[in-house]
Amino acid sequence: MQKQEIETILVSQRKFFATGQTLPVSWRLEQLQKLKTSILQHEEDLCTALNQDLGKSRMESYMCEIGLTLSELTWMEKHLHRLACEKRVPTPLAQFAARSFQSPTPYGTILIMSPWNYPVLLTLEPLIDALAAGNTALVKPSAYAPATSAVMKQILKEIYPPEYVCMITGGRQENQALLTQRFDKIFFTGGKTVGREVLRHAAEYLTPVTLELGGKSPCIVDSTAKIPLAARRIVFGKYLNCGQTCVAPDYILCDASIKEDLLRAIQKEIIRQFGEHPLENPDYGKIINEKHFHRILELIDPKKVVCGGVSDPSTLRIAPTVLTDITWEDPVMDEEIFGPVLPVLAYSSLDEAIRIVESHPHPLALYFFSENKKDQKKILDLCHFGGGCINDTIIHLATSSMPFGGVGESGMGGYHGVEGFKTFSHTRSIVDKKTWMDLPIRYQKYVGWKEKLLRIFLH
Known part of the structure; x- marks a missing residue:
C-alpha cells in the first residue's frame, strides 16, 4: 500500500x-x-x-x-x-x-x-x-x-x-x-x-x-521446589508455540544441588509431552521461517546438548533442546532465544541468582519455583520484571483481570x-463549579483573614 x-x-x-x-x-x-x-x-x-x-x-x-x-x-x-x-x-x-x-x-x-x-x-x-x-x-x-x-x-x-x-x-x-x-x-x-x-x-x-x-525471562528453581511438577510446567511454557513466546522461560537458573535432578526431570517431561520423536508429533509447531530457523540452530552448541538438538529443514522444526554447562559468554545467552532451546545455569545461593537477574536488563517475565514463602517474597521484592508466576510459567497473561506489560527494556x-x-x-479531571455562590478567598486583594482561612482549607 x-x-x-x-x-x-x-x-x-x-x-x-x-x-x-x-x-x-x-x-x-x-x-x-x-x-x-x-x-x-x-x-x-x-x-x-x-x-x-x-x-x-x-x-x-x-x-x-x-x-x-x-x-x-x-x-x-x-x-x-x-x-x-x-x-x-x-x-x-x-x-x-x-x-x-x-x-x-x-x-x-x-x-x-x-x-x-x-x-x-x-x-x-x-x-x-x-x-x-x-x-x-x-x-x-x-x-x-x-x-x-x-x-x-x-x-x-x-x-x-x-x-x-x-x-x-x-x-x-x-x-x-x-x-x-x-x-x-x-x-x-x-x-x-x-x-x-x-x-x-x-x-x-x-x-x-x-x-x-521481550527479553531473556529467567526461570529460577530452588532446592525446595517440587522437581517433577516444576519440570512439567517449565517444559509446557518453554516449548509452547515451538518456543516462540515473548514470555517463555528463556533460561533456567537452578540451585546447583538439584541441577542434575532437574535436568533428568525435564528430559522425562519432554518425552511425556512431545513423544520420543518430537519432530514427528503433529501437534508440535514449527519455526516461522528459514531465517529464524537457522538463527536458532546457530545458538545450539552440540557439545552442551543434554537432549534434542535435532532439526528438520524441510518442515522448519527444531526438537525441544536442553543445554547444560552454559555460561553468559555462550552465544545462546547474548540475545532472547525465541525458540525451543533451553539453557540451564546453576547458582550457589539465592542472593547470587538475584544478582545475576538484576545485572541484566529487566525481563518481560520471571518465574520462581520454590516452596519457601520467605524466598518467594524476596524474589518479588528484589527482582524487577514485567510480570510472572510463582510455581508456574506464562499463565499470568491469560487473564483480563490483571494488566500485562513490561518494564525497562522489556516494554x-x-x-x-x-x-x-x-x-x-x-x-480527564473535571471540576463542575457551581454558580450560586463564589468564595472570595482566592481573589485579590490578599488580606490577613483570607490567608488564615486558606491555611485552614489547605492544611
Whole structure:
C-alpha cells in the first residue's frame, strides 16, 4: 500500500471519529459483538491459517489465541459500562461549591502494530481494548504470518468500514509509511530493535506509545521446589508455540544441588509431552521461517546438548533442546532465544541468582519455583520484571483481570481488561463549579483573614 493511500485512510478515520459516532457505549458494545460473531464464524479459517503459518494444532490455536481473544471480548462486554462512566471524586473544601469527577475519553485514531508469533491474540486483543475505549484503529500485522493476516483482514473488512477499522498488510515499506504519519496513540508488540524505531518516530509528534517487547525471562528453581511438577510446567511454557513466546522461560537458573535432578526431570517431561520423536508429533509447531530457523540452530552448541538438538529443514522444526554447562559468554545467552532451546545455569545461593537477574536488563517475565514463602517474597521484592508466576510459567497473561506489560527494556505500558481500556483512553479531571455562590478567598486583594482561612482549607 502506498503512503498516499495510508494518508487517505487516516483522513477518513479522523473525520469519522470527529462525528462522535464511536462515543456511545451502546454503539461500542455493538461493534464488539460483531467482532465476536465474526471470529466464531471464521474459527476454522483461523485455525487453518495458524497451522499454515506456525504449525499450531487446533487445540493450541484455540487455547492460546482464539479462546483468549474471545475471553477478552466477553470481559470487555461485561464491564464496559462501568469503565466508561464518570467517576465522582471528593472536592476540596477550598473549591466549594463544586462537583469533581474523572471522565475517560478516547484518544482518537490508533495504530496497532502486531507480531507474528501469536498473530490473532496480539492483533485482536489490543484492538478490542481500543474499540472499547471508543477509538478508530489502523491495524498492521506482521508480514511473517500472511495466512493468518489474510483471514483477520477478511474478518475486519466484513464487519467494519475502513474509516472505523482498517487493516494494512505488507512489510517494511508499509511499516515505514505508517510510522511517518501522525497518530493519537501507537501500540506496538515486537522486538526491541523495531520498538526503538517506533519510539523515535513517535517522538516526532510526541505521540503516546505502549511498547510490548521481550527479553531473556529467567526461570529460577530452588532446592525446595517440587522437581517433577516444576519440570512439567517449565517444559509446557518453554516449548509452547515451538518456543516462540515473548514470555517463555528463556533460561533456567537452578540451585546447583538439584541441577542434575532437574535436568533428568525435564528430559522425562519432554518425552511425556512431545513423544520420543518430537519432530514427528503433529501437534508440535514449527519455526516461522528459514531465517529464524537457522538463527536458532546457530545458538545450539552440540557439545552442551543434554537432549534434542535435532532439526528438520524441510518442515522448519527444531526438537525441544536442553543445554547444560552454559555460561553468559555462550552465544545462546547474548540475545532472547525465541525458540525451543533451553539453557540451564546453576547458582550457589539465592542472593547470587538475584544478582545475576538484576545485572541484566529487566525481563518481560520471571518465574520462581520454590516452596519457601520467605524466598518467594524476596524474589518479588528484589527482582524487577514485567510480570510472572510463582510455581508456574506464562499463565499470568491469560487473564483480563490483571494488566500485562513490561518494564525497562522489556516494554512500557500495559493492557488487558481495565488496563487495556485505560491504555487507549485519556482520563480527564473535571471540576463542575457551581454558580450560586463564589468564595472570595482566592481573589485579590490578599488580606490577613483570607490567608488564615486558606491555611485552614489547605492544611
